Amino acid sequence: MSNLAYERLHHNLKAMKLLTVDSILDNYLEMAAKGGLSTIEVLDHLIDQETKSRNAHDLSVRIRVAGFPVKKVFEDFEFDFQPSLDASVINDLKSLRFIRNAENVVFLGPPGVGKTHLAIALGMTALNAGFRVRFFNASDLVERLIKANRQDRLEEMIKKLARFQLLIVDEIGYLPFSKEGAHAFFQLISQRYETRSIAFTSNKSYGEWGEIFGDHVIASAVLDRILHHCTTINIKGESYRLKERRRVGILPHTTAEKVNWRD
Numbered sequence: 001m002s003n004l005a006y007e008r009l010h011h012n013l014k015a016m017k018l019l020t021v022d023s024i025l026d027n028y029l030e031m032a033a034k035g036g037l038s039t040i041e042v043l044d045h046l047i048d049q050e051t052k053s054r055n056a057h058d059l060s061v062r063i064r065v066a067g068f069p070v071k072k073v074f075e076d077f078e079f080d081f082q083p084s085l086d087a088s089v090i091n092d093l094k095s096l097r098f099i100r101n102a103e104n105v106v107f108l109g110p111p112g113v114g115k116t117h118l119a120i121a122l123g124m125t126a127l128n129a130g131f132r133v134r135f136f137n138a139s140d141l142v143e144r145l146i147k148a149n150r151q152d153r154l155e156e157m158i159k160k161l162a163r164f165q166l167l168i169v170d171e172i173g174y175l176p177f178s179k180e181g182a183h184a185f186f187q188l189i190s191q192r193y194e195t196r197s198i199a200f201t202s203n204k205s206y207g208e209w210g211e212i213f214g215d216h217v218i219a220s221a222v223l224d225r226i227l228h229h230c231t232t233i234n235i236k237g238e239s240y241r242l243k244e245r246r247r248v249g250i251l252p253h254t255t256a257e258k259v260n261w262r263d
C-alpha cells in the first residue's frame with residue numbers, strides 16, 4: 001500500500017468514526033497477509049469487530065442511562081428460596097414479549113422477597129436485547145413529575161420518557177403521593193397505556209393502592225389502565241435479607257433452614 005493510500009485510509013476511518021477498524025487495521029492486515037486470508041475474510045473480520053465494539057459501547061451507555069441503584073441479574077437470583085414464583089411466568093417475561101406488546105409487570109410482596117432484584121434483572125435482560133430502559137424510585141419519579149408540572153413541562157417530560165420502551169417504577173406504596181403527584185402520575189400512566197411498558201414493584205396489594213394515591217377514583221383509573229395488559233407476580237415467601245441475617249448468626253435459624261444447612 002502506498003504511503004498516501006495508507007494515510008488517507010486511516011484519516012477516512014477516523015473521519016467516519018470507524019475507530020475500532022482504525023486501531024486494529026495494521027496488526028490485522030499483517031496477520032491476514034501471513035495467514036493468506038481473502039479480502040472478504042479481512043473485511044468481514046474488521047467490520048464485525050467494529051460492530052461488536054459499537055454494540056458494547058451502546059449497551060454500556062444504555063445501562064448507565066437506566067440508572068439502576070445496584071446491578072442485579074437473574075443468574076444471581078435463588079429461585080429455590082422463593083417457591084411461590086412460577087418459573088414459566090418468569091421465563092415468559094424473560095422473552096420480553098411483554099415489551100413488544102407494550103404490556104406491564106407488577107411485582108407484589110412484602111419487604112426483602114426480591115421484587116427490586118427481579119425488576120432490575122428484567123431491565124438488564126431488556127437492555128441486553130437492545131431496548132432502552134429507565135429505573136425510578138416511585139417517590140423520586142413523582143417529585144420529578146410534580147416539578148415538571150409546575151414548570152408547565154409535564155407533557156414534555158412524559159414524551160421524553162416515551163423514548164424508554166421499559167420504565168421501572170420501584171417501591172410504589174412506601175410513601176403516599178400528594179394529590180398533585182397522583183394526578184401527574186396518572187398522566188404518565190395514561191400516556192403509556194398500550195404504547196409502552198412499565199414494571200412496578202410494590203409492598204401493597206392492589207386493594208391498598210387507593211391509600212397511596214390518597215384518592216380512590218385516581219387509584220382505580222390508574223389500576224384499570226395498568227392491569228388491562230399486565231402480568232402480576234405475587235411473591236409470598238420470606239425476606240431474603242432475613243435469611244442473610246440468619247446465615248451470619250444475627251437471627252436464629254428456622255427448623256427448615258437448619259435441615260438445609262446440613263444438606
Ligand SMILES: Nc1ncnc2c1ncn2[C@@H]1O[C@H](COP(=O)(O)OP(=O)(O)OP(=O)(O)O)[C@@H](O)[C@H]1O
Nearest residue numbers: 076077078081110111112113114115116117240241
Ligand atoms: N431469591 C433471591 N436470591 C438471591 N438474592 C435475593 C433473593 N431475593 C432477594 N435477594 C437479595 O436480597 C436483597 C433484598 O431484595 P430486594 O431488594 O429485591 O427486595 P424487595 O422485595 O425489593 O424489598 P423491599 O420491598 O424492601 O424493597 C437484595 O440484595 C437482593 O439481591
Ligand SMILES: [Mg+2]
Nearest residue numbers: 115116171201
Ligand atoms: Mg425493593
